[in-house]
Amino acid sequence: MKSPLAIVPVPLLVSLLLAAGTPAGVCATSLPKPSFEKHFQATTLRMDLVRAGHAEEQSWAIEHVGVEGAWAGSRRLLIDTMDLGELLFEVRDAESGQLLFSRGFSSLFSEWLSTSEARGPNARAGHETLRFPLPRHPVRIEVKERGENGRFEAAASFSLDPSRYDLAPWPKLPIPLEVIDLLHNGAMESRVDLLVVADGYPDSQAEKFRRDLNRLLASLASEEPWASALDLFNLRAIRARSASAGGPAEPRKGLFEPEALTSFDTFGSPRYLCPKNFRVLEDLAGSVPHDVLIVLVNTARYGGGGVFRQFTVSTADSEFDAYLFLHEFGHGFAGLGDEYYTSAVAYETPTPSVEPWEPNLTLQTERSALKWGQLVQDSTPLPTPDDARFDGVVGAFEGGGYRAHGVFRPARRCKMKDKGAVGYCAVCTRAIRRMIAFTAGLDELPGQRRTREAP
Numbered sequence: 499m500k501s502p503l504a505i506v507p508v509p510l511l512v513s514l515l516l517a518a519g520t521p522a523g524v525c526a527t528s529l530p531k532p533s534f535e536k537h538f539q540a541t542t543l544r545m546d547l548v549r550a551g552h553a554e555e556q557s558w559a560i561e562h563v564g565v566e567g568a569w570a571g572s573r574r575l576l577i578d579t580m581d582l583g584e585l586l587f588e589v590r591d592a593e594s595g596q597l598l599f600s601r602g603f604s605s606l607f608s609e610w611l612s613t614s615e616a617r618g619p620n621a622r623a624g625h626e627t628l629r630f631p632l633p634r635h636p637v638r639i640e641v642k643e644r645g646e647n648g649r650f651e652a653a654a655s656f657s658l659d660p661s662r663y664d665l666a667p668w669p670k671l672p673i674p675l676e677v678i679d680l681l682h683n684g685a686m687e688s689r690v691d692l693l694v695v696a697d698g699y700p701d702s703q704a705e706k707f708r709r710d711l712n713r714l715l716a717s718l719a720s721e722e723p724w725a726s727a728l729d730l731f732n733l734r735a736i737r738a739r740s741a742s743a744g745g746p747a748e749p750r751k752g753l754f755e756p757e758a759l760t761s762f763d764t765f766g767s768p769r770y771l772c773p774k775n776f777r778v779l780e781d782l783a784g785s786v787p788h789d790v791l792i793v794l795v796n797t798a799r800y801g802g803g804g805v806f807r808q809f810t811v812s813t814a815d816s817e818f819d820a821y822l823f824l825h826e827f828g829h830g831f832a833g834l835g836d837e838y839y840t841s842a843v844a845y846e847t848p849t850p851s852v853e854p855w856e857p858n859l860t861l862q863t864e865r866s867a868l869k870w871g872q873l874v875q876d877s878t879p880l881p882t883p884d885d886a887r888f889d890g891v892v893g894a895f896e897g898g899g900y901r902a903h904g905v906f907r908p909a910r911r912c913k914m915k916d917k918g919a920v921g922y923c924a925v926c927t928r929a930i931r932r933m934i935a936f937t938a939g940l941d942e943l944p945g946q947r948r949t950r951e952a953p
C-alpha cells in the first residue's frame with residue numbers, strides 16, 4: 499500500500515485493506531531457536547521469483563538463484579514471529595523439516611492483485627526477491643500468503659541444494675558504482691543496515707545526492723523513535739555513475755527515461771511512485787549488503803511509496819519531503835498501515851472481515867481484543883470520540899486504512915495519517931521500535947516498555 503496522502507484530499511473513494519489476517523499467534527518462546535553457525539554461512543543467498551497470474555490464480559517460478567556478499571542480518575533472530583505482511587517465506591531443513599529462518603513481507607504485486615485490472619482477463623507477472631543466509635545443507639523454501647481468514651496458507655514451495663553447481667555468485671551489473679558510507683555504528687549483524695539507492699542523479703548531480711542523503715539522515719535523526727535509536731543504524735548509499743539523467747519515469751507526461759529505476763502513476767495513481775524494474779534495482783542493491791532498501795528519487799514532484807520489507811521510495815525535493823520519507827518508511831520498514839481514509843487510492847478490496855495485520859489498524863473496539871489495548875488508559879472510551887479532548891490519547895478512532903467506517907486507528911493524528919509536523923502515534927512508535935530491535939538482533943530496545951504506558 500502505501501502511496502502518500504494526496505495533496506488535495508478528495509472525498510472517499512476507495513477501497514479496502516487487502517484480505518488481511520488475524521494474527522497467527524505464534525509464540526516466540528515456543529519455537530526452538532536454530533543455530534546460525536550450524537545451519538548457515540554468513541553469506542547472502544538471493545532467490546528471485548516470478549509470480550504470474552491474476553486475482554483468481556497465480557503461479558510462482560524461480561527466475562534466478564545466486565550468492566551475493568556478506569549476510570547483513572541478525573545471526574540471532576532467525577525466526578520472524580511478528581506476523582506482519584501479506585506474505586511469509588520459511589526456510590526449512592529438507593531432511594528434518596525444522597524451521598531455520600523466516601520473514602514476513604509484502605509485495606507490490608500483491609497490491610496489484612487488489613486492483614480492478616487484476617480481475618480482468620489479463621494475467622501479469624510480478625517480481626519477488628527473497629534474501630536469506632546461505633544454508634549449509636539442502637533446504638525447502640516455502641512461500642505463504644494470507645488466505646481469506648487472514649492466516650498464512652501455502653502458496654509455493656521450492657527445494658534448494660546449496661552444493662549445486664549453478665549456485666554461483668550473482669552476476670554483477672556492468673555499471674560503475676559510487677558507494678557512500680554515511681553512517682557506521684557497528685557490525686552489520688547487530689545493526690539496521692539501510693541502503694539508499696539513487697535514482698535520477700547523474701554525475702552532474704553527485705554532490706546533490708550527498709546533500710539529499712544528509713537531509714534524509716537528518717530527518718531520521720530529528721524524529722522519534724528513530725532519533726533515540728540512531729546508534730543502531732548503519733547507512734550506506736550507492737549511485738550508478740552515469741552521465742544520463744535517470745528516473746523517475748512519468749508515464750502520464752510521456753516521460754520514459756530508459757535508466758529510470760522508479761515510475762510515478764503506479765496502478766493509475768499519479769502520486770504512487772514505485773520501482774519499475776525490480777530486477778535492475780535488486781541487482782544494484784545486491785552490490786551492498788543491507789537489511790532495508792530505500793530509493794531516493796531526484797525530483798520535485800510529490801510522490802512516494804513503501805511496501806513492507808520490499809522497498810521505500812521517497813522524493814528528494816517535494817514540498818513534503820521529510821513527511822514523505824518518514825511516512826513511507828513507516829510502511830516499508832515497520833509494516834504500518836495508512837491511517838487516513840479521505841484520499842483516493844487504487845486498491846479495490848472489499849470491506850475487511852478479518853483483523854488487519856498492520857499493527858496500527860484494527861476492526862476491534864473491545865478493550866480486551868484491541869491489539870494495542872495495553873496502551874489504552876481505563877478512562878478512555880472505546881470507540882474513542884474524534885474530538886480535540888482526545889488529542890494525544892491512545893484509543894480506537896473510527897476511520898483508517900482508506901475506510902471511514904469499520905476500521906479503527908490508534909490516535910486522532912499520526913504521521914501515518916496527517917501531513918505536516920505530526921509525529922508517529924504511540925502505537926506506530928511501538929511498532930517501529932519493535933522492528934528496529936528485531937532487525938538489529940535485539941529482543942527489545944533499551945527502555946522499551948512492555949506494560950501500560952501513557953500515550
Ligand SMILES: [Zn+2]
Nearest residue numbers: 912914923926
Ligand atoms: Zn499511528
